[in-house]
Amino acid sequence: MKIKHPILKLVLSCLGLTSTCVIASPVFPNNNKVQTSNISSKTPGTILSIQEENTGLFTNASQRFLITYRSRxxxxxxxxxxxxxxxxxxxxxxxxxxxxxWAHGTTGVADTCAPSGDYAGGPVHVYQQIAAKALNAWLARGYAVIAPDYQGLGTPGGHPYMNAQSQLHTVVDAVRATHHLQPYKFSKNWYVMGHSQGGAASLKVAADGQKDAPEFNLRGAIALAPGGYQYEGIAEYVASNPQITTDVAAFFPIVLLGAEAADPGLAPANLVSPDMGVILNSARNRCLSELQSDLKAAPKTVFKPNVDLTHLTNYLKKQSIENMTPSVPLLIVQGDKDQLVDYRGTYAYYQQVCKNQKPIAFHPVKNGDHRDSLRQSEFLIGSFINSVEQGKTINTCNSK
Structure with a gap:
């Protein structure tokens, strides 16, 4: 496994040394050197390493740190x-x-797809440029921003793409990690915002985040084009369509490899055709943007003949967003021309939440594509935050 960033190389070397890589509390020094904490600690949120970086795309940031932290x-x-x-x-x-x-959208399952390792010309850089504008809006409002890579992206192990529990843990433990950064002071109040894959993560956090981290005060959640409505449908669609598009062919291996990382018994190599197996293996080392540009034609068949998909579809169904009922105010932003996350599915989820009488606002982006929800977020967060902080009702369920 090739690790591009030096801090990740350091963490991997420390994993083999356990307690020999130990210092006191992770107070950041006045230089650019890496510091590490107790790599063997099991306490969620413990900062394991920290290094200052240039603020780069984040023009409203005073400082930027690359960190690794203990999660679940x-x-x-x-x-x-x-x-x-x-x-x-x-x-x-x-x-x-x-x-x-900040819970980021789909980048892939390879280590090089971790947004924290982004660089100009890299496989996630175009997406990071769009995300940076959204995050700069939060920084301008005086918010500290923590952006986890999720389990297995740039760190040991596979990335269980779209696994609800794993995404909940990495987001919540990122809040804990922020509060370990000394000598800086952070409020116990926090929000979560995510796009696409991260939109689903935000919905899981909206449902269970306060219960998972009762020591903090989750104020609200923003889900931008959240994926995962009837998540098992992607496998059913691929199985029932004799000829899929190249976009689906590039994306579906990420779904399969993510499921395998969470449940090795799924073993997608035993499910897919030889042609799809080539793309599957490529997805282990290539990011979504690279798969999309590399793939010139979709495979004629995806699955082996007469394959049993019950195990896979049951797993995917458990990750679906309709299992998530928010316990905090929620804003959903969705482009009505989104070709990757179906507007109809997102709206159906919104109606489900309305029936449960939970505080939710739905903001459609007219003629908006998948990334327009992210682009528009910087103009929408102000009114949402102000409403939450002033105790106003967040509800568009009865509006036409």
Whole structure:
């Protein structure tokens, strides 16, 4: 496995040394050197390593740190997760900076797809440029921003793409990690915002985040074009359509490999045709953007003849967003011309939440594509935050 970023190489070397890579609390020094904490710690949120980086795309950030921290995996086992932390230029308020956790969209399952390792010309750079504008809007409002990579992206182990429990853990433990960064002060108030894959993560956090981290105060959640409505449908669609598009052919291996990372018994290599197996193997080392540009033709068949997909579809169904009922105010933003996340599915989820009488607002983006929900978010967060903080009702269920 090739690791591009030096801090990830350091973490991997420390994993073999356990307690020999130990210092005191992770107070950031006045230089650019890496610091590491107790790599054997199982306490969620423990910062394991930290390094300052250039703020780069984040023009409203005063400082940017690359971190690794202890989190929990699919089965709540201790794992190492990477991410980056942005501090605003605003003066620290008396109660500390409030926190936004950013849950990113689909990049792939390979280590090189971790957004914290982004670089100009890299496989996730175009997406990061769009995300940076959205996050700069939060920084301008005085929020610290923590952006986890999710389990297995840039760190040991596979990435269980769209696994609800794993995404909940990496997001919640990112909040804990932020509060371990000394000598800075952070408020216990926090929000989560995510796009696409991260939109599904935001919905899971909206449902269970406060219960998972009762020591903090989850104020609200924003889901931008959230994927995962009737998630098992992607497998059923591929199985029932004799000729899929190249876009689906590039994306579906990520679904399969993510399921395998969460449940090795799924073994997608035993399910797919030889032609699809070639793309599947490529997806182990290539990001979504690379798969999309490399793939010139979709395979004629995806699955082996008479394959039993029951195990796969049952697993995918458990990750579906309709299993998630928000317990905090929720804003959903969805482009009505989105070709990747169906507007109809997102709206059906919204109606489900309305029936449960939970505080939710739905904002359609007219003629918006998949990334327009992310682009528009910077213009929508202000009114949502103000409504939450002022205790106003968040509800568009009765509007026409």
């Amino acid at each position: 995996g699919v089965q709540s086992e201790p794992i190492v997760t990477s991410g980056y932390l942005l501090l605003p230029k605003a003066k620290v308020p008396q109660g500390g900076w409030p926190v936004l956790v």
